[in-house]
Amino acid sequence: MLVSHNGMVPDIDPQAWVAPNAVVCGNVKIGPGCRIMYGAQIIAESGCISIGCECIIMENAVLRSSEQHQLTIGDHCLIGPNAHVVGCTVESEVFIATGAAVFHSSKLGKGSEVRINGVVHLKTVLPAGATVPIGWVAVGDPVQILPADQYEQIWQIQEPLNFPLTVYGFERSQVTMEKITGRLSEMLGAHWADKIQTS
Numbered sequence: 001m002l003v004s005h006n007g008m009v010p011d012i013d014p015q016a017w018v019a020p021n022a023v024v025c026g027n028v029k030i031g032p033g034c035r036i037m038y039g040a041q042i043i044a045e046s047g048c049i050s051i052g053c054e055c056i057i058m059e060n061a062v063l064r065s066s067e068q069h070q071l072t073i074g075d076h077c078l079i080g081p082n083a084h085v086v087g088c089t090v091e092s093e094v095f096i097a098t099g100a101a102v103f104h105s106s107k108l109g110k111g112s113e114v115r116i117n118g119v120v121h122l123k124t125v126l127p128a129g130a131t132v133p134i135g136w137v138a139v140g141d142p143v144q145i146l147p148a149d150q151y152e153q154i155w156q157i158q159e160p161l162n163f164p165l166t167v168y169g170f171e172r173s174q175v176t177m178e179k180i181t182g183r184l185s186e187m188l189g190a191h192w193a194d195k196i197q198t199s
Contacts, residue, residue, distance in 0.1 A: 001024070003194050006193045011069065013031050013033075016031065016036070025102065029050045037057060038059050040058070043066065045065060047067050058080050058081040058083070060081055065087055068104075073094075077086070082100070083100045085102045088106040088107065093110055094113070095113045096129040100114040104123070104167055119136075119138065122158070123140075124143055150152075150196050170183075
């Protein structure tokens with residue numbers, strides 16, 4: 001399903017294929033040879049999403065951008081089922097496995113891998129060829145790659161990256177769920193005017 005959002009219509013190369021129940025919404029450009037599989041969601045919230053050539057977006061993957069965090073994916077990348085990739089830069093030949101999460105303002109270097117349920121946190125730079133093992137967390141710049149049970153060490157690096165400010169625009173000391181959901185409700189309300197494209 002192709003959907004216009006804020007007047008922007010997805011631009012799908014004629015050599016790409018999008019499954020009939022996938023959703024591609026807004027300012028999205030999909031290159032030749034790409035395959036967007038069943039249930040995938042590619043949602044551009046004011047910021048653009050650019051996907052290079054011969055990228056494979058597997059079932060139920062979610063790719064998102066925002067005005068502050070555009071999403072760029074290079075050529076020959078594979079994003080696995082149920083992965084979540086938002087507002088970051090993914091260079092060419094990157095593998096993001098099933099259930100992995102890649103967050104805002106991060107950068108994945110050429111040929112890097114994020115294995116099953118791995119996490120690349122906010123503002124993290126994963127060098128070319130690096131691997132995040134199954135269930136591990138990459139955090140920071142320079143990156144540290146740690147097992148998920150190293151919560152205290154992860155938090156020491158993660159806290160100054162200030163997720164609430166970067167993503168929602170609120171300082172951590174002032175953030176409440178009421179503020180977050182209020183801001184998101186207002187922003188996502190722009191979808192009231194979305195239109196399904198018929199051709």
